Amino acid sequence: MTIDGDVLEIDSDMSITDVKELYLFVKDRLEYIEEIVILGQMEDWKTSSLFSLLVAIKKKKPSLKIPAVDEKFLDMGSFGKFYWKR
Amino acid sequence: MDINKLKEIFIEEANEIVEKLDVDIINFEENPEDKELLNELFRGVHTLKGSANSFGFTRLGEFVHHFEDALDFYRNSDEKVTSKIIDIFLNAVDLIKEVMFVEIDGIDGLPDGYEKSLLEIKSLLGNGDFVEVLNEELDLAAEFGNEEIGLESLKDKLLDDEKLYKITLTIDDDIYFRGFDHARFFQLLSQDGHLLESYWNFNEELNLDDFSTDKAFIKDIEIYLASSKEAKLIKENFEYLEDNEFKIEALTTTILEPKIKEQESAQEPKTQRNHRKNDAASFVRIDTNKLDELFDSVGELVIAQNFLEESEDILNIKNENVTKTINILSKITRLIQNRVMGLRMVPIQDTFDKMRRVVRDASKKVDKEIDLVIEGGDTEIDKTMIDSLSDPLIHLIRNSVDHGIEPTKNERVALGKSEVGTVTLRAYHRGGNVAIEIIDDGKGIDRDRVLSKAIERGLVSSDDELSDAQIYSLIMQAGFSTAAQISDVSGRGVGLDVVRSSIEKLNGKVEISSTKDEGTVFTILLPLTLAIIDGMLVKCENDTYIIPTLSVLESFIPKKENVHTFKNEGEFIDLRGNMIPIVRLAKILNTQTKTVSPTESTLVCIESEKGRYALLIDDLIGRQQVVIKPLGYALSSIKEFSGSAIMGNGDIALILNTEELFLPEGLS
Numbered sequence: 097m098t099i100d101g102d103v104l105e106i107d108s109d110m111s112i113t114d115v116k117e118l119y120l121f122v123k124d125r126l127e128y129i130e131e132i133v134i135l136g137q138m139e140d141w142k143t144s145s146l147f148s149l150l151v152a153i154k155k156k157k158p159s160l161k162i163p164a165v166d167e168k169f170l171d172m173g174s175f176g177k178f179y180w181k182r
Numbered sequence: 183m184d185i186n187k188l189k190e191i192f193i194e195e196a197n198e199i200v201e202k203l204d205v206d207i208i209n210f211e212e213n214p215e216d217k218e219l220l221n222e223l224f225r226g227v228h229t230l231k232g233s234a235n236s237f238g239f240t241r242l243g244e245f246v247h248h249f250e251d252a253l254d255f256y257r258n259s260d261e262k263v264t265s266k267i268i269d270i271f272l273n274a275v276d277l278i279k280e281v282m283f284v285e286i287d288g289i290d291g292l293p294d295g296y297e298k299s300l301l302e303i304k305s306l307l308g309n310g311d312f313v314e315v316l317n318e319e320l321d322l323a324a325e326f327g328n329e330e331i332g333l334e335s336l337k338d339k340l341l342d343d344e345k346l347y348k349i350t351l352t353i354d355d356d357i358y359f360r361g362f363d364h365a366r367f368f369q370l371l372s373q374d375g376h377l378l379e380s381y382w383n384f385n386e387e388l389n390l391d392d393f394s395t396d397k398a399f400i401k402d403i404e405i406y407l408a409s410s411k412e413a414k415l416i417k418e419n420f421e422y423l424e425d426n427e428f429k430i431e432a433l434t435t436t437i438l439e440p441k442i443k444e445q446e447s448a449q450e451p452k453t454q455r456n457h458r459k460n461d462a463a464s465f466v467r468i469d470t471n472k473l474d475e476l477f478d479s480v481g482e483l484v485i486a487q488n489f490l491e492e493s494e495d496i497l498n499i500k501n502e503n504v505t506k507t508i509n510i511l512s513k514i515t516r517l518i519q520n521r522v523m524g525l526r527m528v529p530i531q532d533t534f535d536k537m538r539r540v541v542r543d544a545s546k547k548v549d550k551e552i553d554l555v556i557e558g559g560d561t562e563i564d565k566t567m568i569d570s571l572s573d574p575l576i577h578l579i580r581n582s583v584d585h586g587i588e589p590t591k592n593e594r595v596a597l598g599k600s601e602v603g604t605v606t607l608r609a610y611h612r613g614g615n616v617a618i619e620i621i622d623d624g625k626g627i628d629r630d631r632v633l634s635k636a637i638e639r640g641l642v643s644s645d646d647e648l649s650d651a652q653i654y655s656l657i658m659q660a661g662f663s664t665a666a667q668i669s670d671v672s673g674r675g676v677g678l679d680v681v682r683s684s685i686e687k688l689n690g691k692v693e694i695s696s697t698k699d700e701g702t703v704f705t706i707l708l709p710l711t712l713a714i715i716d717g718m719l720v721k722c723e724n725d726t727y728i729i730p731t732l733s734v735l736e737s738f739i740p741k742k743e744n745v746h747t748f749k750n751e752g753e754f755i756d757l758r759g760n761m762i763p764i765v766r767l768a769k770i771l772n773t774q775t776k777t778v779s780p781t782e783s784t785l786v787c788i789e790s791e792k793g794r795y796a797l798l799i800d801d802l803i804g805r806q807q808v809v810i811k812p813l814g815y816a817l818s819s820i821k822e823f824s825g826s827a828i829m830g831n832g833d834i835a836l837i838l839n840t841e842e843l844f845l846p847e848g849l850s
Binding site: 112113115116119122123126141142143144145147148149151152153155156169172174175176177178179180181 | 391
């Protein structure tokens with residue numbers, strides 16, 4: 097997890113512990129973050145809590161760009177395409 | 183397999199489907215009670231839609247999708263399919279052909295008439311609400327802001343042995359606490375097949391302030407899995423979950439398939455179904471290039487075999503076993519040759535079936551009622567020729583419909599004929615050739631009118647003595663048309679000459695016979711295959727040449743009194759009262775070492791597009807079927823030769839292009 101200016105880069109293979117850390121990091125810095133991008137292979141994805149968190153962030157700050165949940169669908173490779181209820 | 187190869191396969195398969203659509207629609211019009219034909223149509227369109235979407239051909243996919251809806255409506259309802267609806271279906275097939283063209287060639291925009299035809303198709307569903315019923319399940323996709331994705335497109339992604347499963351996970355919010363994760367189930371499922379899509383529905387209470395990784399905020403996930411495994415095996419992935427936390431449904435047998443299967447079981451006898459299954463298993467799709475390679479190799483085998491049979495060294499071996507073995511080898515070689523030849527042969531029925539649409543359209547345009555009769559559809563012909571035969575046939579049929587059949591029923595009745603005209607397509611074997619006849623029971627060709635038109639245009643002189651067949655053949659001269667009124671169907675004066683040249687390119691020819699008030703017969707004569715010709719082997723200046731026997735009328739040694747020389751016009755032979763020019767082959771080919779008298783040579787009378795002539799050669803060797811070999815780049819520009827062949831003794835003989843050996847004085 098790195099922050100480059102106002103873009104937060106996170107890894108696709110985050111564990112549930114990593115997601116907890118991410119939550120704690122983001123919730124106090126939300127106003128400074130303009131975009132969250134996921135790096136790495138989506139097939140390395142480990143936990144559904146990551147997407148719950150991203151959707152929660154988006155709900156809280158709709159202007160924040162999160163391509164993984166903003167796009168029509170997220171291509172997860174061998175896990176297929178993920179669509180989010182809006 | 184690269185994308186271009188896949189695209190080639192798509193084009194080939196799509197073309198086959200589209201051609202069959204035309205035939206099935208016409209057949210359905212003739213048998214409106216046969217719902218199985220509608221099922222066939224539906225299946226064809228459904229397959230086309232799947233292929234189009236998988237290649238990203240969205241314009242084709244969309245159009246075909248609506249067409250499929252319309253066909254589905256009629257196959258599942260008692261609505262009558264009227265002639266007007268058949269017109270809409272046929273127009274839709276035409277549009278599909280055009281959309282395919284723009285998709286394959288990557289052309290932007292839509293073909294003319296796309297919107298109109300689409301509206302017509304949609305209008306067929308105007309009063310039905312079945313679309314909503316059918317697409318009820320698809321609302322899920324719309325809810326997720328993704329209207330284009332639906333079960334139909336998911337089903338199109340299934341491999342042959344796969345089923346589509348919908349798996350709904352409604353795991354309690356303590357999932358993480360229990361040591362599970364949705365991600366883990368995705369990993370397990372991905373090993374059971376291929377995961378296509380999943381739709382995630384989060385709890386409404388999900389918000390950042392109350393977020394916690396101790397609790398899951400996912401209400402449910404609908405997962406679409408393509409798998410060849412049975413549901414009970416997939417179920418094993420969830421053995422540690424409560425029964426109410428997951429649900430597995432097999433979808434492939436719930437929406438479209440049962441409609442097809444129900445109708446099949448209701449209307450199709452079991453034996454027929456089994457037959458189809460066996461049919462599918464009995465065929466293998468083979469690249470024609472591979473067949474050509476195989477054919478070439480067998481050609482080489484035959485040449486080697488001939489060499490063995492003719493070799494003096496081997497003939498001198500006086501050993502019974504050797505002779506016997508060579509004889510067996512010879513028989514097996516011929517057997518293999520015949521079987522490989524057979525691989526290229528296909529029945530002409532499919533091509534004939536396509537002509538039903540041609541007759542329907544053409545007869546509607548000229549407002550004549552005409553029946554098409556097909557005979558000998560099981561006659562086999564070389565696949566290469568089939569592809570080139572469609573256009574000439576279409577033109578000849580249009581010609582029969584437009585000019586052959588009488589303009590009004592009254593005219594027919596006055597001649598004692600039925601009100602409905604008949605055009606017959608007949609195929610059969612004649613000698614070593616395939617004959618295809620296009621017969622109409624119309625008014626016949628006006629012999630005198632053709633002759634006067636030909637004289638008027640300078641094609642023949644009024645002094646020429648021409649047989650009926652020669653006069654009729656004049657209508658195939660370029661620019662010749664006797665149609666008083668140019669119609670949409672034919673009669674533009676270009677066409678019949680194109681028919682003739684197309685058939686000649688296939689080493690064939692067209693014969694015409696006609697009887698006033700009884701009708702006309704156009705006979706297309708074609709060799710059985712383009713890969714082998716029946717040739718007459720001739721000797722000229724110690725070289726061997728092959729003349730295709732289809733162009734040979736007769737051969738003879740002339741008598742001195744029949745040979746005449748005219749100043750500045752050359753030599754002629756008086757053949758039963760007709761003066762025919764003599765063409766010296768050695769002179770044409772620049773191989774002449776001495777000038778021999780025609781009486782010491784042999785003349786082969788040749789029928790060519792430019793007229794009849796007598797080819798002077800040294801001697802006749804015999805008649806033989808030869809495997810045609812292309813001349814290659816360097817020799818292909820020599821117009822006097824059309825190919826080559828390897829003889830039994832290993833020598834190469836050139837095949838003469840009889841159309842290019844003679845140029846009449848007036849044309850030179």
